[in-house]
Amino acid sequence: MSKALVATQASEAPASGASGARQFWRRLRAQRAAMVAAGTVALLVLVALAAPLLTALEGQDPTTYHSALVDSARGGVPIGSLSGISSDHWLGVEPQTGRDLFARLVHGARVSLGVALAATTVQVVLGVVVGVTAALGNRWVDQLLSRATDIIVAMPLIIMALALLAVVPSGFPRPVLVSLIIGFVAWGTIGKIARAATLSLKNLDHVAAARLSGWSTWRIARRELLPGLAAPVITYAALMVPSNIAIEASLSFLGVGVKPPTPSWGQMLTSANVWYQAAPQYLLLPAGALFVTVLALTVLSDGVRTALDPRAASRLRVGTGRRQEAQANAVAETAKTNAVQEAGS
Template identity: 75%
Template sequence: MSEAQLTSPVGVDAVVVSAPAAGAGTFWRRLRAQRAALCAAAVAGLLVLFALTAPLLILLEGADSTTYHPELVDSARGGVPIGSFGGASGSHWLGVEPQTGRDLFARLAEGAQVSLGVALGATLIQVAVGVSVGLAAGLGNRWVDQLFDRLTDVVIALPLVVMALAMLAVVPEDFPRPLLVALIIGLVAWGTIAKIVRAQTIALKSLDYVAAARLSGWNTWRIARRELLPGLAAPVLTYSALLFPVNVVIESALSFLGVGVKAPTASWGQMLAAADVWYQAAPQYLLLPAGLLFTAVLALTVLGDGVRTALDPRAAGRLRVGTRAGQGPAAPAPAADTAPRKEGAV
C-alpha cells in the first residue's frame, strides 16, 4: 500500500498509514513482546471467564442474587451483616449485603455479566453505526459528506446522561434495562469512530489500488467491502479495544446515578450506588465491586493500548538508535587518520 497520511478531526488522534496493517502472525508476535499487555490479557480473560461461568458458580455456591436473608443481618444495628467479614461462610462465600442479606458473591458474579455484557453490546453498536456512517460520508459526494458530517457533530454534542433520562421516560418499564443501557450508549456515542472512519476512508480512496478498482467497473459497495474495509480494520480494532473499558465506566456511572441498571438486577455501578453509606460498617460491600471495576478497567485499558501498539503499521519500520534495518548494531565508523604524514609519503 502506498504511503498515506491521515489527520483526524479535532478531538481524534492522528493516524498515519505508512504500510499495510499487521497480519495475524505479526500482530501476535508484537503483542507477545509486551509483558504488560499479556498480563492484562490474562486478567481480562479471568474476568470474562468469571462472567461467563457466573450461573455455574452461583449454582455451586448454592445461593442466588435476589433472595433476601433477614436472619443474616443485625436489624438492631441498622442491617449490618452478622459475623466476621460481612457474614462470610460456606453458604455465602463473600458474605451478604447489608439490610437485605442477599448473597454478595452471587450479585458480584451477576454484576460482571451485566457490566461487561452492556459494555460489549454498546461497543458493537458503536462500531456498526460508526463504520456505516463514516463509510457513507467518506464515499459519498460533497452533499452526502456534509450531511453525515453535520449529523456526526450533533451526535458528539449530545449529553449522554440527558439522552439516557429522555429514553428512560419513553421506554416501557418492562423493557430489559441492560439492553436499554447498551442501546443508549451505543446510539449516542458512535460519533468519534464515525469521524475516524470517514477520515481514513477519504485517505484510502485516493490510493492507486482503489482507483484501479473503480476503473475496473466495481461498484461502490464492492470497493468498500473488498478494498476499504481491510484497510479500516486496524484503526477500528484499535479504537474499539480502547472504547470497551470506557463503556464499562459509562455503564457503571449511569447505574451509579440511578439512570442505568436498577435492582434487583445487579451491576457493579448499581452496587456502588447502594454501598456508599456502608463503607465503615460493611467495607467489603463497597470495596469488592469497586476493586473488580478498577481491575477490569485497568486490565482492559492496558490490553487496548497493547493492541494499538501491535496493530501500529509504523512499528515494523521503527529502528533502535544506532542500528540498521535487518542488521545488528551499526559498526563504528573508522576514525580519521589525524597523524601527520611524512613528507613525500603516499
C-alpha cells in the same frame, strides 16, 4: 490491465491477511503488560459466562434475601466478621437484605461487560456505516452526514442518556436499553475516524484499479476499503470498551441504569456508599472489580494499538526492561562513537 491487477491482489489477499495476523500476534505477545491484561480480561469474561455455574457451586443466587444473616437492631449490618463470610457465603452478604455478595458480583460482571460490549458493537457498526457512506457519497451526502456526526460528538453523553432512560417505560429490559442508548449516542468519534480513513484509502492505486474494473461501490467498500479500516476501528473499539463500562457504572450509580434486582457493579456501588464504615467489603468488592476491569482493558487496548501500528510507541510502558534496553543502546552508541573518534585521531 486493471482487471489483472485486481485479480492478482485478490489472490494475494488471504496470504497477506494471514501474514498480517501473525505479525500482529507476535507484536502483541512481545508486550508483557498487554498479555497480562489479556489474561485478566479473559478470566473476567470466563467468570461472567460461568456465573450461573459458580453460584450453583456456592449454592446461592443473586436475588434471595437472607434476613437471618443481618442484624436488624444495628440497621441491617451483616452478622459475623468480614460481612458474614462463611462456607455458604464466600464473600459475605449484602447489608440489610442478606443477599449473597459473591453471586451478585459475578452476575454483575455479566451485566457490566455485556452492556459495554453490546454498546461498543452498536457504536462500531453505526460509525463505520456512516463514515464510509459519507466518504464515498457525493458532496451533499458528505456534508449532511458530517454535520450529523458533529452533532452526535457534541452531545453530552451522560445527560442525553439520563434524559432517554428517564422517559422509556420501565418494562423495557434495562441492560438492552442502556446498551442501545450508549451505542446510539456515542458513535460520532468512530464515525469521524472511519470517514477520514476511507478518504485516505479511496485514493490508493488498488481502489482505483477496482473502480476502473467496473466494481460497484458496495463491492469496493467491502473488498478494498473495510480491510484497510480494520486497524483504526479495532484500535478505537478496544479503547471504547473500558469507557462504556465506566458509563454503565455511572448510570447505574445515578439510579437510571440497570434496575434491581438485576445486579450491576454500578448499582452495587450506589447501595454501598452509605455502608463503607459498617461493611467496607460491600463497597470495596464492586469498586475493585471495576478498577481491575477498566485497567486491564485500557492496558490491553494500548497493546492492541501498538501491535497494529508498531511505529507508535506505547503510552503505558510497564516495567524497566525497555528503559534498561534503551540505556544499553545509548551506552553502546557512545562507545561506538568514541571508538570511531579514537581511530580517526
